[in-house]
Amino acid sequence: MRARRAVDPEVADMTGAAELPRRSGDLVFHEPWERRAFALAVALNRDGQFEWEEFRQNLISAMELGQRKTHTRNHRRVGYYEQWLTALEQTLDDNGIIISGNRYSTD
Amino acid sequence: MSDGRHRHDAPASPYLENHRTAEESAELAERTARLEDYLVEKGLVARDALDRLVELYEQDIGPMNGARVVARAWTDPSYKLRLLDDATTAIRELGFGGMQGEHMVVVENTPTVHNVVVCSLCSCYPWPVLGLPPGWYKDFAYRSRLPIEPRAVLKEFGLELADDVEVRVWDSSAEIRYLVLPERPDGSGTMTEVDLAKLVSRDSMIGVARISVETE
Incomplete structure (x- = not known):
């Protein structure tokens, strides 16, 4: 039987490059901040701050950038949630919620 | 794969192959925390709802296609x-x-x-x-x-x-x-x-x- 899902399939069922990292179905978070970054994006989207597709496109762009970085500088592979965080900052910037990347501050 | 225990599992998405340094991890954690603090202060997210939200995704059975x-x-x-x-x-x-x-x-x-x-x-x-x-x-x-x-x-x-x-x-x-x-x-x-x-x-x-x- 299929129970009604409590999650947004647009997020949970992404395929291709943006697909959420899973290990046999279970979501994989390597560090606590990755969970927080995941939650922030999902919560803000749920509350209508931006469209998921907007975020997804930014995520894909961030991944492409991350890949180029890896290839050209012999950099370590950039993690999925690093790119996620970059995409979230970009999306919030695009929507005027934060201003220019890292310049937001509560100080 | 550096972690031999998981070689039976196909990575669903880009996993970290070379691990981040502790310093890089700390920076990312700090960057996320700063963003979270800012969004909480602006009233755009409620901190206690965040964990609950992740749990929903972790417990989601999936598409059952x-x-x-x-x-x-x-x-x-x-x-x-x-x-x-x-x-x-x-x-x-x-x-x-x-x-x-x-x-x-x-x-x-x-x-x-x-x-x-x-x-x-x-x-x-x-x-x-x-x-x-x-x-x-x-x-x-x-x-x-x-x-x-x-x-x-x-x-x-x-x-x-x-x-x-x-x-x-x-x-x-x-x-x-x-x-x-x-x-x-x-x-x-x-x-x-x-x-x-x-x-x-x-x-x-x-x-x-x-x-x-x-x-x-």
């Missing part, structure tokens, strides 16, 4: 042939992607053959079609006992098989993942494909349960 695959195979004989011949392609045909190099194989239950799936080394499981694995699927007891005494294990699941039914155990790996095509239940002759899909349980597609039409 396998049920629709089974229902299609029951109602469309040519689809069933394609499915048994090349499951990866036939499943993709229904628009279910995300299989990331995992080769899917569908094995059909008949009155004389019963199939059941395990991953004896870890917990390989076809998430795109079956959703999250049940807890017992990952238990050592199931993984170690099923290949040795499948009939006894199935009996504990409430599935008793006659002596003349052959039991086939399929061991999943990172490369090959199995889906059991259960027998279409008696009394389902007039049901539509959509209603049939609702009958198909996750357990039946792992092979530890049969499907029946509930009669009240």
Whole structure:
């Protein structure tokens, strides 16, 4: 039987490059901040701050950038949630919620 | 892969191959915390709701697309042939992607053959079609006992098989993942494909349960 899902399939069922990292179905978070970054994006989207597709496109762009970085500088592979965080900052910037990347501050 | 313990699991997405340094991790944690603080202060997120939200995603069973695959195979004989011949392609045909190099194989239950799936080394499981694995699927007891005494294990699941039914155990790996095509239940002759899909349980597609039409 299929129970009604409590999650947004647009997020949970992404395929291709943006697909959420899973290990046999279970979501994989390597560090606590990755969970927080995941939650922030999902919560803000749920509350209508931006469209998921907007975020997804930014995520894909961030991944492409991350890949180029890896290839050209012999950099370590950039993690999925690093790119996620970059995409979230970009999306919030695009929507005027934060201003220019890292310049937001509560100080 | 630096972590040999998980080589049986195909990475679903780019995992870290070289680990971050502690310093880089601290920076990322700090960057996330700063963003979170800012959003909380602006009243855009509630801190205590964040954990709860992640839990919903962690507990989400998933799309359970396998049920629709089974229902299609029951109602469309040519689809069933394609499915048994090349499951990866036939499943993709229904628009279910995300299989990331995992080769899917569908094995059909008949009155004389019963199939059941395990991953004896870890917990390989076809998430795109079956959703999250049940807890017992990952238990050592199931993984170690099923290949040795499948009939006894199935009996504990409430599935008793006659002596003349052959039991086939399929061991999943990172490369090959199995889906059991259960027998279409008696009394389902007039049901539509959509209603049939609702009958198909996750357990039946792992092979530890049969499907029946509930009669009240």
